[in-house]
Amino acid sequence: MIKNKSRREFFSIIGFIGLACGIAGYIYSALRFIFPNILYEPPTSFRIGKPEQYKINSPVFIRERHIFVFYDLQGIYSISSICTHLGCSVNWKHGKESFECPCHGSIFDKDGRVKKGAAPRPLERYAVELAADGNLIVNTGARVDPTYRLKV
Amino acid sequence: MKKNIFARIWRSVFRHGIPDTDMNRSLVVTSNIFLHLHPVKVRKHGIKFWYTMGFGGTSFLLFIILVVTGALLMLYYTPVPSEAYRSMKDLNYVVSFGEFQRNLHRWAAHGMVITVFLHACRVFYTAAYKPPREFNWVIGVFLLLITLGLSFTGYLLPWDQLSFWAITVGTNIVGYAPFIGEKLKFLLLGGNTVGEGALLRFYVLHCFALPLLISIFMAIHFWRIRKDGGISGPPVEVKEVETELHSEKPAPEKTYGLMALVDGESFMVKKEPEDTVFTWPHLVLRELLWAMLVINILVLISLYFSAPLEEMANPYKTPNPAKAPWYFLGLQELVHYSAFLGGILVPTLAITALIILPYIDRNPRGEGVWFSRERQWIQIVFTVCVVALIVLTIIGVFFRGANWSFVVPW
Ligand code: HEM
Ligand code: FES
Numbered sequence: 298m299i300k301n302k303s304r305r306e307f308f309s310i311i312g313f314i315g316l317a318c319g320i321a322g323y324i325y326s327a328l329r330f331i332f333p334n335i336l337y338e339p340p341t342s343f344r345i346g347k348p349e350q351y352k353i354n355s356p357v358f359i360r361e362r363h364i365f366v367f368y369d370l371q372g373i374y375s376i377s378s379i380c381t382h383l384g385c386s387v388n389w390k391h392g393k394e395s396f397e398c399p400c401h402g403s404i405f406d407k408d409g410r411v412k413k414g415a416a417p418r419p420l421e422r423y424a425v426e427l428a429a430d431g432n433l434i435v436n437t438g439a440r441v442d443p444t445y446r447l448k449v
Numbered sequence: 450m451k452k453n454i455f456a457r458i459w460r461s462v463f464r465h466g467i468p469d470t471d472m473n474r475s476l477v478v479t480s481n482i483f484l485h486l487h488p489v490k491v492r493k494h495g496i497k498f499w500y501t502m503g504f505g506g507t508s509f510l511l512f513i514i515l516v517v518t519g520a521l522l523m524l525y526y527t528p529v530p531s532e533a534y535r536s537m538k539d540l541n542y543v544v545s546f547g548e549f550q551r552n553l554h555r556w557a558a559h560g561m562v563i564t565v566f567l568h569a570c571r572v573f574y575t576a577a578y579k580p581p582r583e584f585n586w587v588i589g590v591f592l593l594l595i596t597l598g599l600s601f602t603g604y605l606l607p608w609d610q611l612s613f614w615a616i617t618v619g620t621n622i623v624g625y626a627p628f629i630g631e632k633l634k635f636l637l638l639g640g641n642t643v644g645e646g647a648l649l650r651f652y653v654l655h656c657f658a659l660p661l662l663i664s665i666f667m668a669i670h671f672w673r674i675r676k677d678g679g680i681s682g683p684p685v686e687v688k689e690v691e692t693e694l695h696s697e698k699p700a701p702e703k704t705y706g707l708m709a710l711v712d713g714e715s716f717m718v719k720k721e722p723e724d725t726v727f728t729w730p731h732l733v734l735r736e737l738l739w740a741m742l743v744i745n746i747l748v749l750i751s752l753y754f755s756a757p758l759e760e761m762a763n764p765y766k767t768p769n770p771a772k773a774p775w776y777f778l779g780l781q782e783l784v785h786y787s788a789f790l791g792g793i794l795v796p797t798l799a800i801t802a803l804i805i806l807p808y809i810d811r812n813p814r815g816e817g818v819w820f821s822r823e824r825q826w827i828q829i830v831f832t833v834c835v836v837a838l839i840v841l842t843i844i845g846v847f848f849r850g851a852n853w854s855f856v857v858p859w
Contacts, residue, residue, distance in 0.1 A: 331639075332635070332636065333640065333646065336640045336646070337644075337645070337646075338641060338642060338644065360765035360766070361765065363765070382621075382788055383617070383618040383784065384617045384618065385617065385767040386764075386765060386767040388769075397852055398767075398852070399767050399768070399769030399770055399771055399851065399852055400614070400618060401781070401784060402785065402852040402853040402854060414785075415784070415785055415786055415788060417788070
């Protein structure tokens with residue numbers, strides 16, 4: 298009798314553990330499910346034409362890529378146009394030599410450093426490289442520091 | 450014979466007679482699943498308009514309107530970036546009464562944010578969260594949050610400039626949350642940028658997940674109102690005679706109450722029965738009249754004012770200034786000083802304070818009357834917060850121009 302009871306208890310405990318595992322497993326699968334594995338987002342590395350297309354001291358905005366391309370005496374560099382505050386698209390102000398964000402008024406200097414406002418970090422700087430075919434390649438996956446220039 | 454069959458059909462639906470006797474007035478409420486949300490009799494105090502001002506009921510009514518108009522809008526709306534904006538244009542210019550349904554939906558949504566907020570203020574200023582209603586206040590805080598979530602997710606769906614940038618800013622704020630921020634943002638957007646993944650997720654949240662969630666919370670909210678003894682009010686004077694009547698263990702006044710069977714006192718114990726009136730017709734009629742008034746106002750507004758639709762979303766050009774929906778502009782005003790302060794710290798503190806409020810406010814007095822003199826301190830603190838929120842919102846709406854600089858609207 299006693300033996301019988303403990304056997305029943307044993308099986309019901311096994312049963313409950315099984316149920317708990319099943320539920321936990323499903324919750325895990327659901328949580329994992331909602332994180333996508335493939336993103337159909339634009340590539341992080343792309344061509345932006347030849348160096349000759351860029352003129353000294355007149356920055357070019359490549360809007361589809363959310364970057365500005367600068368060419369100064371030290372070389373070529375690219376700056377992200379996405380405000381580090383909350384992601385609005387900053388505008389280049391020619392006269393003032395600075396970027397202004399329309400959303401909450403952050404202002405960045407020519408090198409992307411924060412001059413004013415709530416933005417916590419400078420604008421991102423991306424590596425620019427010269428491909429074998431003479432085209433410039435920007436890699437938004439590779440962040441570089443503000444002194445980075447591609448000598449041309 | 451013919452008359453008989455109609456009588457039988459009628460009888461099969463409504464089991465009770467015409468509600469002109471007390472018996473039938475009780476049955477009309479208890480035998481109807483919808484009316485059964487109400488008790489058979491209600492305290493006179495609770496149905497005075499100036500006590501609740503019907504804000505809770507109006508929130509519920511607006512929610513029902515949102516469900517109906519929302520289901521209609523879904524027939525023409527396609528949640529993919531290339532189609533979404535076109536469906537809005539179709540609704541506005543091609544679909545019969547499309548713009549009208551859209552306006553109803555939009556203005557009811559704004560209205561619901563306002564009435565839920567005012568309802569919470571009413572509950573606060575009448576100290577209606579005092580025991581035993583503390584937990585229903587907590588449920589209410591979640592209802593407020595889900596209401597804001599519904600409005601916010603709906604904001605992205607038109608896929609115009611307004612939606613796109615409000616959601617860009619909003620989801621980036623989420624990214625500032627410590628530890629889990631970036632993960633949470635990725636989850637919400639289904640990617641790293643506001644794109645097709647984000648639109649589909651917001652659509653599912655807006656049209657399915659959040660409405661389901663808010664319905665569940667509303668069900669609990671209404672159930673709790675009943676279980677907590679109906680609408681709050683000032684304590685009822687105890688009648689000595691009554692204690693004599695129920696000398697041993699007093700049973701509730703209501704004969705059908707389950708609470709007579711369980712241990713302990715029920716909320717109706719020692720309360721004067723004369724203080725109540727029948728729900729049918731006294732409360733039901735008032736609710737009906739009020740609902741008609743609200744619907745009329747909403748229809749008028751929707752006939753004269755159109756829901757905005759700007760240019761199609763352009764991920765490369767931020768409008769200047771880029772503003773969140775008005776009910777978040779108070780926060781955006783803070784976000785303009787610091788994203789963490791306005792987006793995470795202040796909201797988290799405010800929500801926490803709201804949730805624990807009924808548990809830290811131990812002062813037992815003041816329940817059931819507006820602006821009771823017996824709880825001045827807490828009312829001052831609450832009022833300062835509410836005024837601060839309103840002032841910040843007004844600044845955000847009217848006094849902020851290009852680059853979020855201070856402008857004067859006249
Ligand atoms: C979707 C949102 C909501 C709906 C539809 C809703 C609906 C209602 C209704 C119909 C009532 C009956 C009395 C009245 O109309 O005032 C009520 C009472 C109550 N509500 Fe809400 N409510 C909502 C949100 C909230 C919020 C945000 C709070 C507080 C933070 C809250 C706290 C309470 C409390 C404590 C009561 C009991 C008040 C009393 O007995 O006097 N509710 N609610
Ligand atoms: S997003 Fe640029 S200042 Fe806020």
